[in-house]
Amino acid sequence: MKRIIACLMLVCMLFATFCGAAFAEGEDAVQSALTAAQSMSNEELYEKAKEEVAAGAQLNFYSTTSFAEKAADNFMAAYPELAGKVIYAEIDDGETYTILQNTIGSGVENSADMALTQNGSDLRTFMLDEGLTYSYFPDMYKDVVPEEFQSPAVVTFIDSLFIYNNTAGDIGLTNVWQLTEPAWSGKVFFKDPTNETVNINFLIMLTSPEWTERMAAAYEAYYGEPWASDEYESASYEWIDKFLANVNYTYTSASDMAKGIASGAGGNLGLFVFSKLRKVDEADRGNLTVVQFNNEVEGFSGFMYNVYATVAKDTECPYTCALFINYLLGEEGFAGENSWNSSQGYYSPNSSIAKPEELEDEAYDYWSDKLVFEDADYIYDNYADVFEYIAVRVGN
């Protein structure tokens, strides 16, 4: 009996070693393929992608943005031999990393080959640090995309802006510290940051040294004296505390917030995703004013976050993934029919792609000194401390 058990254990160990080695080999192959893909032209990648598809692979990609589905349709139209082989799966922002973490590398059928995700800190924490997904960035765009957006590759920026209901006239918001005053209690709308990662990241970014300084300057500009406090660690922490005390969480989605503020009480202000204005009925759209298009705001006018593309370590179609990322970074993918560039509030990291003039929006550069930009490294290092500070205030 003991012999049989010993033999069985040996077989299992050999099997496990074999599987492990085969799996590791697969991961190495993906990484080598992505490295090779960096310097290839789109035509060369297309040839490789056709081979992958012919071998039975299909590109399953997960995304939280519905525009990605349109981009996939356009991609398949541009590369007809990949038709039907790019499968889009929409997942909820909150569950993104739970699903990816459990499925990538587990060997399950139809798990993600690549993912378009927001929240760079979580991407690093759950995916890149754990080796579940890899970064890929093509050489052909290295000159037109700033280096900081290349690893992991940013495929689009999205901004959230202060937008208000103008039916009661101008709200006169010129300094962010106004929003900490009792007059704004219950009149400023923001999605619960403990359930919305990009919102919490924005608040965490405010505690960075650069923003602490800027918040202190805005404080001085508003109150006429330098910021000082025994109670708070910095001006940013005080702003977060008092701002969250005034926040109203009535709307649980950005689209509802856009529609609700447009049809709600005059003077209500929201900090929500700019692109959601497209979901407001035309009859109500005139009720909304983007504060920044009206006047400058001391402090900031909103925040900007990134959507990243990474490739799963166990994909069977690394070249197809690479071709798709190239497509999203290029003019055809980003500015194609019904793609990101057709809406307000999406900006390409590719500096050669301009925002259409007919849209009431500005280029990415315009926003650079007006919004709080996501720094994934800062958030990664400070997430836990600041999250707890914020979570306590949201629940109080």
Added chain:
Amino acid sequence: MHEKKLSHRMKAFFSKPSNILLVIFLTVLFVLSVLPLLTMISNMFTVHIGTEKKLLRLPEGSFTWNHFQRLFPVSEWSVVNFWKPLGNSFVVAIGAGVLGILIGGTVAWFITRSNMKYKKFISAVFVFPYMMPAWTLALFWINVFKNSQVGGGNVGMLESMFGICMPEWFVYGLFPMVIVIALHYSPFAYLLIGGILKNMDATLEESATILKAGRFKIIRRITMPIVMPAILSTFLLIFSSGFSSYTVPVFLGSAVKTFTLSTKMRALINAGYQGQGYIIAFVSIALGCFILGLNQWVTGKRKSYTTVTGKSGQVSLVDLKKANTPLSLLLCAYVLFFAIAPLISFALESVIRQPGNYHLSNMTLHFWIGTEASAYETGMISGILLNPTMWKALGRQVLLALIVAMIVGTSGMLIGYSCVRQRGSRLSRWVESMAFFPYLMPAMAFGTIYLAVATSQGFKFLYGTFALLILVASIKFLPFASRSGINSMLQISPEIEEAAMVVGVPWWKRMVRIMFPIQKSSILSGYLLPVISVMREVALFTLLVPYARYLLTTMLFSFNETGYSQYGSAVTLLIVLIIILINTLTNKLTGASFDKGIGG
């Protein structure tokens, strides 16, 4: 000698079909229900990737007490993330449990024991709120009562029509949460309590009447003790559902910063505090277990709840006299408002372009039958009825509901039979408890655990498959059917089956020819309840579907979350209509339905 004795004992034990069933169910339930629970418990003591790993500076998978140390000792963190939400969850769960039983029980009594008018209508329509996903009722509540004085100042139907503005506590917070959850689950109380009231031996009440007992005394001393198991079961079901409800508190509580444990659980898990999130899930399971224990203690103490003895007489109906018409009209108004009005509201919301504007000029059928890309950036290329994705999702949902109902309904009936026949034995108690266990697990935690199971070695073939959804839904919704099975079997006197045994009727024939026909309505409700539950379940499937539009309900939740409210209303209406259709078809084909099950 000893071996021979044992073999005889085994033979005697397995000669009873109920024992064989109990052993089979014990094994299956242990693997599918207890093991996931153990996985969850181990997660409460483990360091996870991400925030925990970074904060604790320990390798992933290490043992830690930290999650408990953060969550339980009183601190700012624990008050906000645990103690305060715990209090709110208690208020919601107990309030909804009591109110649900009061509403459902009262209506059940009027339908089964009085000569109330319009029974057929009330009985048929009263169960509608249970067919709607709970959060859609919450949205209905908001749509009706929101006003210019609260929330975002958006005008709701009540203010728009009558200029009435309800106060904030009425529109948002604990009060509407209790009401909405109670309304959603009151049909459950109605079904369970009504089923027993209908089958109750009328001679008991008649004897009391002959002995000159007053109507109130009869209810208190005879009716109440008989329906007590159903009341306790219902309370347990509503309490657990209310306690772990996620979507209703999100929609009704966020505006006034009222959070419950389930909303905190999700926030903590998503923020990387998985250990603390799982502890919260465990707390709700533990509380459910406490009530389950209480339920068993009470039903175990009073051994006989037999209401069908084979010698039942005519049910005597209480004459409501002058109060009949006003009471009947009141109840009609109630069901019209809470059962019909939401459907009208969903229909209206699905055809208006601009929120709050109900003028004909603002109406469109685009969201139903639109064929071209809309200017509203709908995210879909056509109206839901012309959209192949929607039809596929609908097909999957219906198929899933039917398969799960077959599995769960049959299992529930067999569990009910075996547990009741072996009542008092340890095996019976274990199976009864284990069959109920999945109900106590918050759907979201259940989904998370099964995601981990389906992606671990040996089970990978399950992930992203329809089979996984069948498996998970079958386990999660088994409690409905097992409670229904146990309750119905409790009412059948063993003498009926024993009489058949004496004349040598085989077991399967006794089940098919005697047990099932006697309690047909109760048992069929054990089949119908999982259909409804699957047709409107979201949280359980969110993590397990390969993509958001795989099932109709996950698609609906995605619509509501992303602000496609018109599509959301259209899909909700469609779901309710399909459930009504299934209920009607069951009625036509088998003569049974929810309402027929208890009177009407």
